[in-house]
Amino acid sequence: MDEAKKMQILADLIKIRSVNDHELQVANYLKKLLDDAGIENKVLPLGGDRANLVATLGHGRPVLGLAGHMDVVDVEADNWKTDPFVMTQAGDNLYGRGVNDMKDGLAAIVITLIELKQNNVPIHGTLKFLGSAGEEVGQVGAQALTKGGYVNDLDALLVCEPTGYRIISANKGTLNLTVKSHGKAAHSSMPKLGNNAATHLLNVLQRMQATFDEIAGGVVNPLMGETLYNVDVLQAGNQVNAIPGLATAQINMRTLPELPNDQLFAAFKKTVDDYNATTNGDVELIAADSVIPTEGNNESDLIKMIQKIGNPYAAKQNPSPEQQKHDAMLLKLLDMPYSATEILTMSASGGTDASSYLQDQPVGFDYAVFGPGNDTQHQDNEYTSKKMYLEFIDIYQQLFVQYLDAASAKLAAEE
Template sequence: METTEKLQLLADLIKIRSVNDHELQVAQYLKGVFDRAGIESHIVPMTGDRANLVATLGHGQPVLAISGHMDVVDVDEAHWDTDPFEMVTKGDRLYGRGVTDMKDGLAALVIAMIELKEQAVPLNGTIRLLATVGEEVGELGAQALTAAGYMQDVTGILIGEPTGYRVMYANKGTMNLTVTSTGKAAHSSMPQLGNNAIFHLINALHLMQDEFDRMTTGVRNATLGETVYNVDVIAGGNQVNAIPGSATAQINLRTIPELSNHAIVHHFEQVLDQYNQRSNGHVTVEMATDIGPLVGATDGKLTRLIQKIGNPYAAKQTITPAERDYEAKILKLLDLPYSPTEILAVSSPGGTDGAQFLKDHPVGFDYAVFGPGNDSQHQDNEWTSKSQYLDFIEIYKQVLTQYFD
């Protein structure tokens, strides 16, 4: 494919407003691309305007899965300098919603497959593309494809989430909790006639924080670090002169294998039960999202191939001192190493569809996350590097070929 075609494919994907929905339109577009290239693909419908896409190149064992999600996060168009659903080029930067998370990685994987087909590169195995719905909210597509058996014969998986010139082989789990306090509404001049739900919620959150600190002290994973706990949303009450009858809080945790999601919830349930028994409060906790941590092979074949093939590209990248200093600062805050000239293997504080794909193989699988992009994902004026996008196509082609050697 010519460079203009590669950029046009990405621009076409950006035009499709797959904001937490409408991935069927992306799947249909990509199926048309694969059909014209003579690559077998099929759409796997879900509900409404949503569907996964599976494409296959080569045959036999081993089977290497490659994956990217088709959904993007919501956008506040008023805060953008350009139309977020029209890819705009400014120098080496390409702007658009999802251009870095992760339609550039998905497009690069698709183009790599097409060019391998065009060049009749022999493959001693099978490449299976799994393009998914709903990664940003619940990893729904990956869950459905795994349940349907698309991972049963896979020996390695490469996910094209944005990492830039880093490769990630492990990520923390994700757990969202909703804490609900139920009281009784009353006029604020007569609080004895009511039961203040916010008062009990605040007490409960303090107790939960204490319990979290107790259970996590000294508990650390050598690769992923410590469990992370954040109270992110609190809601309760409707006016200042009324005792609130209900209140809620939402908590996000990033978890490690040493302390399972269900073990954490069990501890919190015990703390709240004890509080309810000794007070007139009624506070409960419910798990809304339950995604376990994932630690791939520390010396996996995919990671080693990516480093060998990708290091020359990392070394020649054009990066300003300001960009280098910014990247180093961000990674230092995340307690991650940084190199502007080589691809380091690191863990990720965030999650990917890998948690669903590898739910039966959470430790030791040949798993790598490596894709074009940067830390502008989920932000206004999201952008990716045009040169990096094109470089990753070449890196992917070599990785997909040499994986079967």
């Protein structure tokens, strides 16, 4: 496939406005490419204009899963310098909504499969592409694929989200809590006729903070650090002379395998229940969203092979001094290692579809997050590097084949 065709595929994907919906259009577009190449695939409808896509090349074990999502986040078009749904090039940068997160990775996977097929490259095992819907909101597609058994046979998983020349080998989980305090409204001059929901909410939040400090203090993951706990939204009352009858708070947590989501929720639920039992408060605790943490193995064959194949490309990047300074400062702020010349492993607070795919083995599975892109996901004027996009197609071709070669040889030696 020539460069012009590779660029056209990415541009076509950007045109499809799959903003938390319409992944069926993306799936049908990719299906046509895969069909034309003679690659087995199927679209799995999820209702409406939503769907997953699964494609396989090769057969038997080992099975390398290749994960990519087809949705993108919403866009404030007035804040963009270009049309966010028309891929626009300026120098090496390609601009467009989702061009970085993660339609460049999505295109790179599919193009790699097509080129391997067209070139009759021997595949010693199976490459399984998992194209999901709704990764950005709730991971509905990945959950459906997991429930449908499409990940049961995976021996390794490569998530092709944007990392650039870095590997994410561990992702914190997410636990979002809503704390809802029910009271009774009254005039502020007669507070005894009411029950101040805001006061109860503040009291409960203090107790929840104390609970968190007690159970999370000193619990540290070597890769991911500490559990993060943030009260991000507070809502109560509508005027200064009225006792509020309802008050709510929303809490976002980034969690670790050592202190899993269900254990944290149980501890907070007990705190709230104890408060209700000993006061005239009526506070409700709701788990609005829960994504488990995942942690791979930094010594895994997949990670070592990514580094072996990818390091020569990373060494040739030659970023400007300004870019090096920016990257180094950003990673230092996030307490992550930095190198301008080699691929290092690190963790991330954000999650991926891996948390749905690896529900039964969240720790120790042979998985990595490694894909073209940078840190502009979800931002205005999101962009990716054309050079990196094309290089990752080359890297993936080597990686997919060499990983299966090594893994199949290992399986044969074990039998």
